[in-house]
Amino acid sequence: MTQHMRQTFDAMRAASLRAQTPPWPERASRLERLRALVTSNRKEMAAAISADFHNRPFQETELAEVFPSIAGIDHALRHGRKWMRPQRRATGLWFKPASSRILPQPLGVVGIVVPWNYPLNLAVGPMTAALAAGNRVMVKQSEFTPRFAELFASLVRASFAEDAIAIVNGDAEAAREFSSLPFDHLLFTGSTAVGHHVMRAASENLTPVTLELGGKSPAIIGPGANFEKAVERILVGKTLNAGQTCIAPDYVLLPEGQQQRFADSARRVFAAMYPDISSNPDYTSIVSPRHFSRLQELAATAQAQGASAIPLSDMAPDAATRRFPPVLLTGVQAGMRVMQEEIFGPILPVVAYRTIEDAIAYVNAHPRPLALYLFEKNRATIDRVMHETVAGGVSINDTLLHIAQDNLPFGGVGASGMGAYHGEYGFQTFSKMKPIFHQSAFSGVGLFKPPYGKTFERMMRWLVR
Template identity: 60%
Template sequence: MTDTPELTAILQRLRTAQAHDPLPSWPVRADRLQRLACMLREQRGAFAAAIDADFGQRPVEETELLELFPSLSAIRHALRHGRRWMRPRRASTGLAFLPAENRLLPQPRGVVGIVVPWNYPLFLAVGPLVDALAAGNRVMVKMSEFTPRFSALFAEQVARYLADDVVVVVNGDATVAQAFSALPFDHLLFTGSTRVGHQVMRTAADNLTPVTLELGGKSPAIVGPGADLAKAVERILVGKLVNAGQTCIAPDYVLLPRARMDDFVEAARATVARLYPDLATSRQYTSLISDLYFERMATLRDEAAAAGARVVPLADAPADPVRRLFPPQLLLDVPDGPRVMREEIFGPLLPLVAFDHIEQAIAHVNARPHPLALYLFERDRRTIDTVLAHTRAGGVTVNDTLYHIAQHGLPFGGVGASGMGGYHGKAGFETFSHLKPVFAQSRWNGAGLLRPPYGPRFRRLLELLLRHG
């Protein structure tokens, strides 16, 4: 466990190092990114094995596809574009101030704190770390105590590949996380639940630490009247069932036309049989992270059933509390009261909600806190535009799920209850940079005409400015 004085000492060491090189050159930043990439390639197998052990069962293929690939891709993107991102940028100058010049100077914020959740511990550590290093910062990373094997290994390997005055990884329980969030960072990025996000923001406010909060919420999938249902079902279930639904942007529930409910159920059972044959013995279906989460999933289902919901298993496999394997299940006719319709599910339960026309689906989404993600399946352009114009969400994927998170050209983040701020690619560089505005006065300028004493000439100039300013 790391105590508060030790955390403060680490922060001070990083601050001192940053003060000695407040604006690292691109070769310095690129070297740090290349070292990080080297670590990921060389420790690929060890990292996947540690994550598998922490979950009890998570396929190597899932870890490499969903964590290793986007991490390496983010580094490649930053190495390709980072030199250009850090250049001074020209900004327009008001006509009245010409021939002066405006520009923006991207500067590192300083020392950045990153709080990592347990569900994707590799990618959600490396992703923001890449952006922070590309922007020239020093970084402290707090790993999750729910993935102890991977967290310890990651800390050990980061210390091997990167200098301890550039990146430091710390581990510990919730008390350490609270002390970490209370440090006076120059920027703090937290990924986790909305409930903990409230606490992090309150704690950071004591130091006026700017925060980026990547939270969660109930991300809907809307199946429009013109959707290709077979494709929609498969893509929704793939997005729902990778990592057994333990994904902050997993489809949380489905809104679909009432007349297509039975077709959805039938297609869903066929899809799960195809994706996970022999699910009871499959090594390609991920376990829930802990006994507590397994029990929560069963409780959410049972509460819904007690309130009148119909539970539809999508596989014949029984729940296995020893291996924490919880088979996917649909929930139909669920009233609004049960927690499964109010809390983020974060597991392989999928409620279906019927609508009679698309406006009802839009109203359902808008009556609830803004989600982190929204998925729309539809072929009609006008319907797509209507849904996009009349809903708010952190990000959207049309005719698929999850993929907006993997786009380096799109910022990733929430809105309202699902978070604030964003990162990935250039957006991440800017999150961890201060774009310092600079006004450079020209040698020859008219500023002297606007100083006291105010006489007739000043008043004529002022009228001109007010008329044409």
């Protein structure tokens, strides 16, 4: 472990012990400075992210990173003082007139491991929750977005003392060392495969973890859906950041016989959103040559095993610019890699079903997804799918937008993750919700002690009936 990383952690731990429960004005000040950091440097950060990706439009960073970051901070500033107040709880009848309450307390030092796909929002979002809860924060940025990581680190150094917020940059080895620090809580966003390693490292210190992973997030077009609208919203969700989104639709389930209709509509939608794709600045590039090659291999392997590819553009993938136009895959089989791995790019398998029961069974036969999307107007069908499937989060008749609701928790389930944050749920994740029982001077529990006799027996008959 690098000496500086450990020294930074030790300084944070010492600062946390000196001021274990910061008052709200101190927490609010940190949140306001974080907000100012984002708003004042948004163009520079968007430019750094675009350079790291080879191209990502400023507008996409504004929409998918700056806006949710600011909205989350504003939500915490509005409600944080209330979240940190002690909460009364009912006390059992036989223990009255004692009282009970919950006292939220900061955990101490929180570690946050940030992925490359949304390096601003997936740092600021959990930072907001941790700071609102009164913690100190260490953040490990991804080595795949080095320009942004260095800029963000310099901005944080200029705005915060290193024992309040510190940014750690480095490669995979630095991430392993980071995950092995004895944090009071560790939040990791990334792949399921790496999530195993992070949880294993954290277990050495019994560090509690929140894992925001990924998986195969289905989009179900129900029999009563507005079909054209469903195609449009699925394409919007799939092409944002060129599909490099943990909750992007990973495959589509649609009624049998509708595959060609979906393909025709998807091609029209894509052409309208991204005309002249080869030079369109609104379309994001794939983040690295390795990720670009992986997507090419996924599509090629599926076709070699019998799947059919339907490009949504006449442009072929371009390794020089890492621009990868979307492609649909039909005739896919469950055993293909493209149906086993999270795609994380603009490849979209399309799977037909005969009945909605078949669609539900297909989803339930696979690991529980981080997100599920249902397009349907019939209330009974909606209720059935909601009650008979399990997913980290759901948007109905749209994609992605459940993640932007600060009053909803965001998190996975099973292979797609554990724990949740956003809004008050994030505050609670990064707090010890300490239960406190306050005995009264007029307590009668003294009757329940040895030597046991007739009085004890009479009292127990009242308690156990």
